[in-house]
Amino acid sequence: MNTEGVVREQLAGVLDPELGASIVELGMVGAISVLGRRVEVEIALTTVGCPLRAQIERDVREAVRGLDDVDEVAVVTTVMDATAKRELLSRARLLARDRALATSIPAGSPIITIASGKGGVGKSAVTAGLARALAATGRTVGVLDADIWGFSLARLLKIDGEVEAKNAKMIPLEKRVGAGQIRLLSMGLLADEDQALLWRGLIVQKAVAQFIDDADWTGCDYFLIDTPPGTGDIAMTLARMLPAMGQIVVTTPDPGAARVAARAADFARKSHVKVLGIIENMSPFTCENGTLHAPFGVGGGRRLADELDVPLLAEIPLDVRIGEGFDAEGVFANLARALIDEVAPPIGAAGCSARLLDALELATREVL
Ligand SMILES: Nc1ncnc2c1ncn2[C@@H]1O[C@H](COP(=O)(O)OP(=O)(O)OP(=O)(O)O)[C@@H](O)[C@H]1O
Ligand SMILES: [Mg+2]
Numbered sequence: 001m002n003t004e005g006v007v008r009e010q011l012a013g014v015l016d017p018e019l020g021a022s023i024v025e026l027g028m029v030g031a032i033s034v035l036g037r038r039v040e041v042e043i044a045l046t047t048v049g050c051p052l053r054a055q056i057e058r059d060v061r062e063a064v065r066g067l068d069d070v071d072e073v074a075v076v077t078t079v080m081d082a083t084a085k086r087e088l089l090s091r092a093r094l095l096a097r098d099r100a101l102a103t104s105i106p107a108g109s110p111i112i113t114i115a116s117g118k119g120g121v122g123k124s125a126v127t128a129g130l131a132r133a134l135a136a137t138g139r140t141v142g143v144l145d146a147d148i149w150g151f152s153l154a155r156l157l158k159i160d161g162e163v164e165a166k167n168a169k170m171i172p173l174e175k176r177v178g179a180g181q182i183r184l185l186s187m188g189l190l191a192d193e194d195q196a197l198l199w200r201g202l203i204v205q206k207a208v209a210q211f212i213d214d215a216d217w218t219g220c221d222y223f224l225i226d227t228p229p230g231t232g233d234i235a236m237t238l239a240r241m242l243p244a245m246g247q248i249v250v251t252t253p254d255p256g257a258a259r260v261a262a263r264a265a266d267f268a269r270k271s272h273v274k275v276l277g278i279i280e281n282m283s284p285f286t287c288e289n290g291t292l293h294a295p296f297g298v299g300g301g302r303r304l305a306d307e308l309d310v311p312l313l314a315e316i317p318l319d320v321r322i323g324e325g326f327d328a329e330g331v332f333a334n335l336a337r338a339l340i341d342e343v344a345p346p347i348g349a350a351g352c353s354a355r356l357l358d359a360l361e362l363a364t365r366e367v368l
Pocket of ligand 2: 123124125146150152226227
């Protein structure tokens with residue numbers, strides 16, 4: 001006769017088709033009861049309308065039927081509550097991280113993509129400002145301009161030159177900033193703007209993959225990725241190649257824009273990418289005579305952050321000097337501090353709550 005343990009062991013071979021990890025490891029298998037030759041298994045799904053429900057049920061049934069002394073298998077599906085869902089995502093993230101191919105980006109260095117639902121909200125300006133501010137603290141900041149068609153970081157960071165290869169690896173172009181440095185790879189350093197427009201579809205994804213795999217990013221303390229607008233193939237390539245990355249979502253204060261930005265966050269979560277927080281850009285500013293101007297509305301960033309239950313990391317005022325690298329009111333310096341201390345500290349030099357989170361993640365892993 002079978003025991004609960006035997007059935008659970010058998011189920012360890014069933015993979016969640018979407019996450020590619022064992023349903024046992026993911027914590028989706030609930031109670032198991034064995035009554036003679038009848039086995040009942042409880043499976044917790046993330047949503048009621050899980051499109052893969054039929055497949056998971058079938059795989060579970062087949063796996064259990066594969067055991068000796070089983071005539072009947074009943075699969076009871078339940079739906080996870082918010083806490084269980086969060087745990088599943090955190091486990092999926094850990095498992096994906098363990099499976100990810102090694103890149104030259106140092107293991108403990110935070111990888112952060114800057115994304116938004118729509119274009120022109122200031123992703124590139126934020127990436128440039130944050131790269132400078134992080135470098136100013138003495139760190140080496142790798143910057144990948146993954147906006148293959150609309151690259152702009154070489155111009156924004158005032159980095160010019162031609163990328164060279166050493167040992168078949170592209171060497172990012174370097175620029176000293178204060179005590180640290182920025183290292184950049186961008187299509188803008190490989191091709192002129194007309195040529196870049198010729199890149200299409202798969203080739204674009206390949207270009208991003210090459211900028212990660214075939215480049216020398218050793219020694220970077222932080223790795224920032226500026227993404228094109230929307231949630232496209234490039235975002236998917238990045239999520240697959242760099243499962244440890246976190247995402248910052250940029251939005252304007254307009255509540256309509258925040259709704260679009262929510263889509264980027266939604267996509268991130270579906271790809272098991274952690275949303276680190278929201279940055280509101282083009283926020284209200286006070287002019288010389290003390291009047292407050294809010295041409296793009298107010299409150300969108302705060303609302304989105306509350307909706308997603310993530311921190312509002314910065315409100316960057318509208319200021320024409322931003323494009324010139326000016327840090328209006330020190331917002332980028334403060335943002336860099338918040339990342340280093342709390343939100344995305346380099347592993348090994350983690351801030352208090354980050355260490356606690358790591359410990360929690362480890363503990364979850366140990367009970368598997
Ligand atoms: N806080 C700000 N104050 C004033 N101008 C800004 C601010 N942030 C960005 N800009 C300007 O807005 C324009 C769009 O910014 P940016 O190119 O960074 O947006 P983006 O989201 O990267 O756009 P795309 O989706 O096209 O890549 C630029 O001209 C930039 O200089
Ligand atoms: Mg841009």
